[in-house]
Amino acid sequence: MSKNSKPLGCFGQFFLGLLLMGGGGIALLFFVDLTTLECKRLEPSTNQGQCQLTSNGVLGSDVTTIPIKSLQGAKLKGSSGRGTTYRIELLTAEGTVAVTGVYTSGRRSKQQQVEQIRSFVEDPTQVSLNIKQDSRWIGYLFGVAFGGVGVLFVLSALITPFKRLGTSK
DSSP states (O other), rough: OOOTTTOOOOHHHHHHHHHHHHHHHHHHHHEEEEEEEEEESSTTTTOOOOEEEEEEEEEEEEEEEEGGGEEEEEEEEESSSSSSSEEEEEETEEEEEOOSSOBSSSSSHHHHHHHHHHHHHHOOTEEEEEEEEHHHHHHHHHHHHHHHHHHHHHHHHHHHHHHHHOOOO
């Protein structure tokens, strides 16, 4: 530590703990997500039917319905940053629809799912398609890690003044 640096202190430690707990809560709210894409053709060799993109998270469910005749394919989109992460985007007549709102690792598995979607679009004899993307683990991991460390900081900030009172004789 340099000459001018000071320890965090109880108030700073308490505030940092609250920030970490808030970050953990945000991770639990926005990154815990199970997304399913279910497509069903009414009859083989037709484009009659629909796909349902369902996203289940802590804040509830969101369902997007896409007519099969509108579905044109899928692509894998990479994020730009230090470590490349990916998400699947559906190509429709109306534009692109992101399968998930967040980018995650696992290029190979996502590329396989893109190929499954493309195969379903190109092969009208394929009656159904069912794809799942489970990103709950990353939300739980970050939520519990940040929240847990935050709780430890807050508890330490609350206990430290009482420990000082007990030792000041």
